[in-house]
Amino acid sequence: MTTKVYCAGLQCGKETDSQLKCPICLKNGIIQIFCDETCYKNNYKAHKALHYKSDDDHSPYDPFPKFKYTGPLRPHYPLTPKREVPDDIPKPDWSQNGLPIEEQRNDRLSSIPIYKKDEIKKIRKACMLGREVLDIAAAAIRPGITTDELDEIVHNETIKRKAYPSPLNYYNFPKSVCTSINETICHGIPDKTVLKEGDIINLDVSLYYQGFHADLNETYYVGEKIDKEAINTVETARECLKIAIKQCKPGTTFQSLGDFIEKHATQNKTSVVKTYCGHGVGKFFHCQPSIPHYANNRTPGVMKPGMVFTIEPMINEGTWRDVTWPDDWTSTTQDGKRSAQFEHTLLVTEHGVEILTARNKKSPGGPRQRIK
Amino acid sequence: MSALKNFQFNEDEDGELPTLVTGEEPDLKNILNKSHSDGGNLVTMEKVDRVNRQNEMVKNSMKYDNSVSSSISSHKRRIPVTIITGYLGSGKSTLLEKIALKGSDKKIAIIMNEFGDSSEIEKAMTIRNGEASYQEWLDLGNGCLCCSLKNIGVKAIEDMVERSPGMIDYILLETSGIADPAPIARMFWQDEGLNSSVYIDGVITVLDAEHILKCLDDVSPDAHWHGEKVSVPLKKEEEEKEEKHIEDGNNLTIAHFQIAMADRILLNKVDRLREKPDEIEIIKSRIQEINSLALLYETQYGEVSIENILDLHAYESFNAMDKYMTSNVKTLHDPRMSTIVLNFRKLKSKDEFDTFIKGFLQVLLWKNFGVDDYKIQKWEIQRTKGIISYIDNNCKGQIRSKIIQGVRDTYDIFDNEKTGTSEECKLVLIGKYLDEKLIKNLLNSIIC
Numbered sequence: 088m089t090t091k092v093y094c095a096g097l098q099c100g101k102e103t104d105s106q107l108k109c110p111i112c113l114k115n116g117i118i119q120i121f122c123d124e125t126c127y128k129n130n131y132k133a134h135k136a137l138h139y140k141s142d143d144d145h146s147p148y149d150p151f152p153k154f155k156y157t158g159p160l161r162p163h164y165p166l167t168p169k170r171e172v173p174d175d176i177p178k179p180d181w182s183q184n185g186l187p188i189e190e191q192r193n194d195r196l197s198s199i200p201i202y203k204k205d206e207i208k209k210i211r212k213a214c215m216l217g218r219e220v221l222d223i224a225a226a227a228i229r230p231g232i233t234t235d236e237l238d239e240i241v242h243n244e245t246i247k248r249k250a251y252p253s254p255l256n257y258y259n260f261p262k263s264v265c266t267s268i269n270e271t272i273c274h275g276i277p278d279k280t281v282l283k284e285g286d287i288i289n290l291d292v293s294l295y296y297q298g299f300h301a302d303l304n305e306t307y308y309v310g311e312k313i314d315k316e317a318i319n320t321v322e323t324a325r326e327c328l329k330i331a332i333k334q335c336k337p338g339t340t341f342q343s344l345g346d347f348i349e350k351h352a353t354q355n356k357t358s359v360v361k362t363y364c365g366h367g368v369g370k371f372f373h374c375q376p377s378i379p380h381y382a383n384n385r386t387p388g389v390m391k392p393g394m395v396f397t398i399e400p401m402i403n404e405g406t407w408r409d410v411t412w413p414d415d416w417t418s419t420t421q422d423g424k425r426s427a428q429f430e431h432t433l434l435v436t437e438h439g440v441e442i443l444t445a446r447n448k449k450s451p452g453g454p455r456q457r458i459k
Numbered sequence: 460m461s462a463l464k465n466f467q468f469n470e471d472e473d474g475e476l477p478t479l480v481t482g483e484e485p486d487l488k489n490i491l492n493k494s495h496s497d498g499g500n501l502v503t504m505e506k507v508d509r510v511n512r513q514n515e516m517v518k519n520s521m522k523y524d525n526s527v528s529s530s531i532s533s534h535k536r537r538i539p540v541t542i543i544t545g546y547l548g549s550g551k552s553t554l555l556e557k558i559a560l561k562g563s564d565k566k567i568a569i570i571m572n573e574f575g576d577s578s579e580i581e582k583a584m585t586i587r588n589g590e591a592s593y594q595e596w597l598d599l600g601n602g603c604l605c606c607s608l609k610n611i612g613v614k615a616i617e618d619m620v621e622r623s624p625g626m627i628d629y630i631l632l633e634t635s636g637i638a639d640p641a642p643i644a645r646m647f648w649q650d651e652g653l654n655s656s657v658y659i660d661g662v663i664t665v666l667d668a669e670h671i672l673k674c675l676d677d678v679s680p681d682a683h684w685h686g687e688k689v690s691v692p693l694k695k696e697e698e699e700k701e702e703k704h705i706e707d708g709n710n711l712t713i714a715h716f717q718i719a720m721a722d723r724i725l726l727n728k729v730d731r732l733r734e735k736p737d738e739i740e741i742i743k744s745r746i747q748e749i750n751s752l753a754l755l756y757e758t759q760y761g762e763v764s765i766e767n768i769l770d771l772h773a774y775e776s777f778n779a780m781d782k783y784m785t786s787n788v789k790t791l792h793d794p795r796m797s798t799i800v801l802n803f804r805k806l807k808s809k810d811e812f813d814t815f816i817k818g819f820l821q822v823l824l825w826k827n828f829g830v831d832d833y834k835i836q837k838w839e840i841q842r843t844k845g846i847i848s849y850i851d852n853n854c855k856g857q858i859r860s861k862i863i864q865g866v867r868d869t870y871d872i873f874d875n876e877k878t879g880t881s882e883e884c885k886l887v888l889i890g891k892y893l894d895e896k897l898i899k900n901l902l903n904s905i906i907c
Contacts, residue, residue, distance in 0.1 A: 098463055107479035110494035127479055131468035132501055139496040150499050153507045155514060165498055185463050197868065198827030259463060361653055376828065381652045387868040388828035389821065406521060410514050413502045415464065421517060 091174060095119040096130035097259045100183035111138050117168055133259060136166045147279040151413045158270035158423025162414065163279035166261055167235050170242045178251050179295050179372065185259040190371045199367060199375045201393035207434060210299045210369050210395055213250070214432050214443035217301035218450070220244045221292040224264070225451040230284045230310050234266035237290065238277035245294050253293035253300050253372050260416060265291040265304075272360055272401050272409050272418040272426040284310035287317050289428050293372065302368045302397050303444035304430040307452045315458035316404050317425055322454055323355040324402035324427035327380070331398045335433060335440035341376045341388045341396075348400050349382035360401035360426065362409050362418070368432055369395045381407075390435045395443070399430030472500040513622035520621075538620050538657045540630040540647050541769060544717045545665030546674065547636035550727040554665055554761035555633055561765050563589030565628040570597075570616070584619070586627060595619060595626075610646040613657070620656040629769065630657060637713050640664075640720040641841055645866045648774055661773035664721035664753075665761070666714075669731040671742060674714045711891065715796040718746055719841040719889045720866075721753040722773035729757040751798040752844060752887050774864050776877070777846050796841075799893050801886045801902055805858065806849035811906065812861075815847070816872070818905045823888070823898070824868050833901075837892040843870055845886035858882060 094103045099122060109119040109127065117137065121127040127134070140148040147163035172178060181187040202210065224240045242263040245252045252263035260276070267275035267289040268282070275289075282288060291304035306321050327348045334347055345359070352359045364386075365378030376388040380400040405424035411417065420426050434441045446453070468476055477494045484490055545551045559567050568586045584595050597615040620627055634640060640662050647659040667674075718724065724746060732739050743755060756763050806812045821830050824840055843865030851859045860875035863886065888898070 098466065106481040106483070108482055110477050110480045110491055111496055113480060113482060114491045114494060115496075121479060124476075124479060128468040128476060130466050131473060131476070132466040133464075134466075135473065135497065136501060138498040140498040142496050148498060150501045151507060152499075153504065153511070155511045157514070196827075199829055259466075379650075379652070383650065383652055385650050385869055385871045387825055387870075389825060389830050391829040391831075394829065408517060408521060410517070411510075413507050413510055421514070421521060 092120055094122045094126050095134065095169070096121055096126040097133045097169065097256060097261065098130055098184050099126045100185075100256070109134065112168075115139065119168060133261070136164060136261065137168055138165055140164075154413050156412075156423070157410055157419055157421055160268055160270055160419070161280075162276070162412070162417070163233075163281075166276070166278055167238075169256070169261060170239070170263060172246055172251055172255070176246060176249055176251050177295070177297065179253065179257075179300075181257050182251065182255065185256050187257060187372065190373060193371055193374055197375060199388055199391075199394055200370060201391060202369055202395055202434075203393070206299070206369070207393070207395070209297050210301065210432070210434070211443055213294060213296040213299045213301035214303070215301075216245075216248045216250055216296055217292055217294050217303050217432070218444050218446070220248070220250075220294060221290060221303055221305065221444075222447075222450050224290055224292065225305065225307055228282065228288060228290075228307050228309060228451075230282055230286075232282050234268070234275070234277040234280050234282070234288075235262075237266055238262045238264050241290070241292055245292075248294075248296070250294040250296040253295050253302070254291075257372065265289070267291070267417075267426070267428070269425050270419045270423045272403070272420060273363055273428060274416045274418050276414060276416055282309045285312050285314065285317070286310075287313070287321055287425060287427060291428075291430065295372075299370060300368050300372045301444060302372070302399075302430065302432050304399065304428060305452055306427040306429060308455065313455070318455055318457055319355060320357055320402055320404045320425050321427040322457055323352055323357045324400060325429050325454060326355075327351050327359075327400040327402055328398055328429040328431065331380075331400065332431065332433065332440060332442065335390060335398075335435060336438065337390055337392055337435060339390045341378050341390070342384050342386050344398060345379050345384045346382045348380045352400075352402050358403045358405070358407035360403060360407055360409055363399075363401060365396060365398040365400075365430075367394070367396045390440075392435050392437050394435045395432060397430050397432050399428055401426055401428040469503070472503060473497060509618075509622060513618050516621050516624060536624075537655065538627055538630055539660035539770065540616075540632055540657050541660045541771075542632050542634060542640055542643055542647070542662045543665065544634045544638060544640045544662060544720070545636065545725075545727075546667065546670075546714065546717075548670075549636075549665040549667040550725075550758075550761045551633055551636075551665050554663075554725065554727075554763075555631055557761050557763075558631060558765055558769070559587040559592075560589060562629065562769065566626060568595070568619075568627045568630045570630065570632045595623065613646045613649075613655075617656045639713060639716045641716060641867055644720060645869060648864075648866055648869075650871065659774050660769065661722035661771035662720050663723045663725065663768050664717045665725045665727050666718070666746070668726045668729045668739065668742060668757075671714065671726075672745065674712060675745070677712065710795050715749060716841065718749045718753075719796050721750055722771055723768050724750070724753045724755040725758045725761065725763060725768075726755055727758045727761060730759045745793070747798075748793050749796045749798065750842075750889050751800065752842075752889065775862070775873075777844060777862055777875070794892060796891055797889070797893055799888045799895050799898060801884075801888070801899065803884045803886075803902065803906060805882045805884055806847065806906065808850055808852050809859075812847065812849040812859075815905055819902055820863070820870060822901065824865060824870055828868055833897075836894065836897070838890055838894060838898075839892070840865070840867065840888050840890035842866060842889040843886070845884070846875060847872075847884045847886070848882045 094101050103122045105122050112119045139145050149161045150164045223244050224237050254260045255263045262277045265274050266277045267273050286309040289306040293302040330347050331344045349359045359381045361381045367374040377386050403420050403426045405422040408421035409418045410421050432443045566588045570584050585592050649655045822832050845863035848860045851857045861872050862875045864871050
């Protein structure tokens with residue numbers, strides 16, 4: 088049996104019979120095949136993330152040494168190569184070259200999808216799988232593990248369930264899960280960063296199963312020695328999501344959710360991130376409605392049975408302002424203080440709401456008592 | 460629609476491009492020995508500098524935030540953005556040039572073309588100060604700001620404004636000839652909570668007087684104007700487009716949308732019609748049928764006083780109403796795109812106001828957003844403007860006056876700061892297939 092070979096260029100990804108490999112990777116025992124020199128050239132800046140700093144220094148390095156980081160967290164490159172997804176797993180259109188064409192086309196429609204029973208069944212299944220994957224990865228969180236190792240777990244558990252990890256190559260995101268530590272608000276890229284006692288880390292798992300996406304995340308404590316500000320931020324974020332979900336039922340406007348979330352955040356001396364929002368999910372990874380988490384927003388729409396969307400408040404210990412790293416993904420707080428987030432995929436039912444990605448008794452993590 | 464990021468190899472930063480190998484080369488060991496690890500330099504130094512500069516500025520402005528909560532720093536100077544739209548050949552570029560020269564007391568940034576539908580990731584932008592001009596970079600960063608509220612283009616402009624305080628006083632955004640301005644206007648019309656460094660001032664539509672009627676009537680699926688396709692693609696899969704076009708009888712051109720969204724209309728090149736004053740009147744009434752709210756100026760060579768087109772605050776105030784009343788020339792009604800004006804008594808209470816919003820405004824605007832009482836109706840509102848008064852029973856019967864602004868499905872309500880305004884209510888709707896009778900009945904059922 089011959090295995091198919093795909094171009095390693097994140098913006099190509101086509102099947103190829105080329106034998107041409109990156110010599111730098113090969114030297115380090117990594118096989119990265121490109122269609123031709125053009126593909127290599129066009130994808131070089133992304134590919135280079137796999138290279139060591141120099142031949143004799145294989146220690147993790149900061150690829151943006153001149154960047155003024157807002158907190159102590161640093162990226163630790165090189166990244167590991169893009170993980171493979173078996174051919175028999177249905178893939179979203181961006182898996183090949185990074186561009187979500189169908190999603191972009193759908194964006195022009197500007198309407199909130201209402202799902203039918205059979206579609207909801209599939210979304211429910213995807214969400215169940217998403218919960219399983221998140222729980223397995225979360226159970227592995229401990230001081231000493233790297234975010235790349237967590238990525239490997241998420242990736243393998245996802246494909247084991249015949250699902251595709253939605254973040255992988257979405258607009259060329261290089262990994263299968265987002266791992267956001269301490270001051271990272273969201274979209275952290277798994278790399279060689281080692282978790283340490285006292286950190287908080289968010290795992291944001293999304294997967295695509297039989298044509299439908301599930302999306303959920305939770306923030307976890309690393310180890311036992313957690314300071315009181317960290318606990319307050321994480322618990323406030325957890326409560327904010329819970330409070331917002333309580334409001335969900337047919338007739339609730341999406342714009343009202345932010346009022347409840349911000350009120351609770353402010354009461355607990357934390358702030359609400361404004362740049363990122365909850366979103367419709369299901370047939371598309373991201374679609375209408377847009378659900379901001381801050382007060383007095385004017386997002387359109389009213390909940391109706393059959394709508395599926397996420398709520399995912401990001402709550403900051405200090406300022407609500409965000410800064411994006413030069414990798415154009417990692418979003419951190421402006422003041423370098425911690426940020427926590429929780430997310431569920433929700434279905435509006437006739438009389439209320441169903442949490443499709445709900446925790447079960449065995450789910451790791453969960454609330455801790457605030458310290459006075 | 461956004462494109463992907465540029466990952467192109469750059470010799471200056473990346474050194475020599477390594478030669479790909481099959482692994483079968485006899486002198487492989489030699490080749491590999493010559494290939495050296497080159498990690499780092501994933502982005503340009505200039506980019507890191509730009510990001511650093513911007514963060515520094517934001518950090519400074521944060522000092523004004525008086526608490527960690529979402530208080531809006533009032534110190535921040537917001538830069539107006541005027542969107543200039545119109546077909547190729549209507550005179551947009553001449554107008555831009557004129558504004559740049561006349562507004563020489565202002566440092567005007569001009570952003571050209573295809574914004575919001577950009578295939579380029581990094582874009583140069585021209586900043587004009589009278590005759591002088593220079594370029595500034597816009598970082599369109601990643602193609603994706605998924606689950607983000609901001610469009611990448613808007614974010615790039617905000618970042619640029621934030622890292623160059625005092626360098627720009629005004630932004631003119633010229634859309635491509637075939638752009639529907641509504642999505643672009645909405646991108647820039649952000650709620651206050653987002654604390655943007657820019658705000659939308661207004662939309663100016665430039666029309667070629669000689670050709671506009673022909674443009675409005677040419678609705679064949681492959682209607683072209685100066686080589687650009689101007690019929691409105693239906694929001695369906697591309698493949699189905701042709702078929703559906705006939706089925707739905709969309710019958711609209713981009714010109715309809717450009718006129719509908721306009722806050723000011725320049726009927727340009729009127730000199731070409733000097734011999735036919737009647738035709739000018741016909742054109743004007745035809746345009747005002749579509750959009751009765753926008754002030755219209757007859758111009759030649761884009762000559763117009765800049766006070767008439769800049770600093771309009773068209774998304775905040777509601778000035779154009781008086782003018783509207785006098786310029787309503789009745790002509791043949793064009794149901795495809797038209798203006799409806801609703802005048803009604805002040806609302807009796809806060810409750811009635813809330814019912815008006817929920818039972819009327821949301822029903823009109825949120826047809827595809829969960830309020831589908833009238834889903835079968837073909838109407839689609841492009842622009843909403845209104846002034847609504849109600850008696851605040853909680854506050855000794857004081858009269859509250861509110862402004863309503865809307866672009867498509869998004870609307871906002873805020874206090875009318877002008878005092879002494881009429882106590883009557885007025886709502887103007889500009890949109891596709893507006894069924895005036897049905898809409899009036901719906902309103903009457905709410906405020907009976």
